[in-house]
Amino acid sequence: MSLVRAEADLIRLCQRAGLSDGQRALLEAVLAASDPEAVLTQHVTGAPTVVATLARAYSALESRARPGRSKPQPYPEQALDLVIDARKTLEAFASHFPPGRVDGAVNALTAIEQGGSAGLKSATDPAAQAALLAGRVAEVHTAVTDGFAAAWCGTAAAGPREQLALEMAALCVMEGRQHHLLSDDVRTALSRGSLGAGRLLKVLLPAVRDFRVAVVVEGTSRLESLATLMNSAAAVGDLPGELVTGWGHATADLNELADLAEAASAARRTWSGDQAGGHVLLTFTVRARDLGGAALLGRRRASEMLDQYVAGQRVAEIRLRPETLAHDPDSGRVLRAAVPVLGSGPVRPLTIGWPPALRESLRTGHIARVTEAPTTAAGLCWAALEALDVKSGKKGNTGELARALSLQAARQQVIDLHQRTRTAAVAEVSAARTAHQAAQRAADRLEAAAKAVEGVHAALLGEKAAAARDTELGQRAVLERASEAEACCAVVDAWTGVGHDGLLRDPDRWLDTFASSADADPALRAAADALAALTDRLGGDTAARLRTWxxxxxxxxxxxxxxxxxxxxxxxxxxxxxxxxxxxLHDGRFASATDLLDVHAGRALVDLTLEFLGNWYQHAATPTPEQPERTAVEVIEHLADRQQDVVEKLEGGTRAGWNVSRLTSPTSTGWDRA
Structure with missing residues (x-):
């Protein structure tokens, strides 16, 4: 489904369910912030949330509580910083939640903070602190859902609504909700009519329940002692060899997965001639909130179980095939998944050449991208940055990289907002046209039926036809207003120079339209007026973002x-x-409450870093003995200084000269726009 079609469908469903614009904006904000394809500063990982910072503090304490470690991780000072950050975040957003609901968590964090780093050095103290904090985590989660319900009912201000949408998105990601399934569930709920807060919460965070999962293990014909290594309540079975139960109508899908594995094994033997071709279809039960989360968790459980077999058999390689089958016994639904999800269409390299400064980071970043275990992948993301000579700690340079990234993020936000605005304008028209056509057909049908009969029945049909025609006229007015939005978008496009491909080639001209002086170019004044009118005609999260910017x-x-x-x-x-x-990578911890957030953040940070470095080396002057090529860390330092210069000039009260198009370019200072 295209972006326009998907958004138009969501708009139409929101209208059908009778959602207010505030409710639509709240719902769209949750979906946007949990979308893995969102830019970093729009994804929930790019924003501070109570649930994530508290979970990270808890994870740090739990990790340090492990007995028998000579150097438990993270270091006491780092763990204390996480506790302080969680306390500050809770205090900053406490007013967004029902009164007093997060006080217990704040008090617990304050008590840990008062003990200082000395109170985190032994394993016993962090163990007690983690146990105390565990109960507070559940309290905060309940406060978030209650606050979100209040926001849905319209009893929260705009600022708290935005934060509560982020908190709910963070919970959805942390709980393993797969975005495409989350979006589908929301659309299904909207199609059924009015959506109350209680039902919406059940849609966003369904109850944890049992799912059946099947994966294929290659490299063996049987997994010995399997039942002793997995939870005895998981109803473990493997094929061939054991009767598999609990699949109901999904047994046919299970057989297809077995056939696929057999065909792949035969093809591999035919290709190389030296493959034994053994494989096992492993089935078991996991508890999750949706099919996607079950598939993800199932693969993780199976992979952890294989640790024993890999260690016990060093001669042959044992691994999971990419296909996974998940089955919901309650609904009968089935999910066929494969990892990774492959793209399509042409792809472009980061740079045309091979900048020596990026080679190691590109390799490590690639490995982090294809590594399935989330915490390990997140750790490798740091290794990719470390390959650029990025260091953490008091003598590190993460602050400099963060400043450089903030410039690229500003540019990214500007371009993303342009794309979303154009998509929203077209989607509003598409949704309005579809709704009007449906209303017109209904009115025409009832009018024709009323003419074909006589008497009382004709009168009743006539009343229905008149009501349907009123609805059609109302939908026509909505369509006309949406068409005005599309016309406004065309005026803005004329100024920004967007072509038929929809690409924004000069972000600065887009920013010009947000405010123009009285003596500006007439075309710019027209575009600025059009954007103001467009903002008034759009609804939902896009309109809220336009107003914010x-x-x-x-x-x-x-x-x-x-x-x-x-x-x-x-x-x-x-x-x-x-x-x-x-x-x-040092302490062997491979799971945490925030690992799904962490892996997305890690990959996005690496992507954004390589994006501005790749752009730099692509456009930098050819190095000479007199002017050698800057190292990656030198580029980062240079852009960190540029960020401070840009911020200082903005604090002077003007953005004249701000060059967003070349904000991180080697051919600009970031403040040299004519």
Whole structure:
């Protein structure tokens, strides 16, 4: 489904369910923030949330509580920083939740903080602190869902609504909700009519229940002692060899998975001639919130179980095939999944050449991208940054990288907002046209039926036809208003120079339309008026984002503050990524409450870093003996200084000269737009 079609469908469903614009914006914000394809600063991992910071503090304490470790991870100072960050985040957002609901968590964190790093050095103290905090985590989760329900009912202000949407998105990701299934469930619920807060919460976070999962293990014909290694309540079985139960109508899908594995094994033997071709179809039960989460958790459980067999048999390789089957016994639904999810269409390299400064990071980043275990992949993301000479700690340079990233993030936000605005404008028209056509058909059908009969029946049909025609006229007015939005978008496109491909080639011209002076070019004034009118005609999360950025661009000091806050969030994320590297790769911890958030954040940070470095080396002057090529860390330092210069100028009260198009380019200072 195309982006326009998907958004138009969601708009139409929101209208059918009778959602207010505030409810639609809240729902769209949750879906956008949990979308793995969202840009980093729009994804929930790019924002501070109570549920994530508290979970990270808990994970740090739990990790340090492991007995028998000579150097438990993370280090006491890092663990204390995480506790302090969680306490500050809770205090900052406490007013967003029902009164007093997060006080217990704040008090628990404050008590740990008062003990200082000395109180975190032995294993016994962090163990007691983690146990105390565990109960507070559940309290905060309940406060989040209650606060979100209040926001849905319209009893929360705009700021708290935005934060509560992020909190709910963080919970959805942490609980393993797969975005495409989450989106499908939301659409199904909307199609059934009005959506109350209680039912919406059950849609976003369904109850944990049993799912059946099947995976294929290659490299063996039988897994000995299987039942003793997995939970005895998991109804473990393997094929061939054991009767598999609990699959109902999905047994046919299970047989197809077995046939696929057999065909792949035969093809591999035919191809190389030296493959034994043994494989086992492993089935078991997991508890999850949806089919996608069950498939993900099932693969993780199976992979952990294989640790024993790999250690016990070093001669042959034993591994999971990419296909996974998940079955919901309650609904009968089945999910056929494969990892990784492959793309399609042409792809472009990061750079045309091979910059020596990026080679090792590109390799490690690639390995992190294809590594399935989330915590291990997140740790490798830090290794990819470390290959660029990025260091953490008091003498590290994560602050400099964070400042450089904040410039690229500002540019990324501007371009993403343009794309979403154009998509929303077209989607509004598509949704309105579909609704009008349906209303027109209904009115025409009832009018024709009324003419074909006589008497009382004709009168009744006539009343229904008149009501249907009123509905059609109302939908026509909605369509006309949406068409006005599309016309406004065309005026903006004429100024920005967007072609038929929809690509924004000059982000600065897009920013011009947010505010223009009285003596500006007439075409710019027309585009600025059109964008203002477009904002009024759009609804949902896109309109809210347009208003937010209009306010930021109208007040350069606020824009400077946004850039600094973004840099601060990135620095915290980078330091947490370093802690993950230590706990995962040094201390062997391969699971945490936030691992699904962490792996997305790690990969996104690496992507954004390589994006601005790749752009730099692509456009930098050819190095000479007199002017050698900058190392990656030198580029980072240079852009960190540039960020400070840009922020200082914005704090001076103007953005004239701000060059968003070349904000991180070697051919610009970031403040040299004519």
């Amino acid at each position: 209009r306010a930021l661009l109208a007040d350069p000091c606020s824009l400077a503050e946004w850039i600094k806050e973004t840099a601060g969030r990135f620095e915290k994320s980078l330091d947490w990524l370093y802690a993950i590297r230590n706990t995962a």
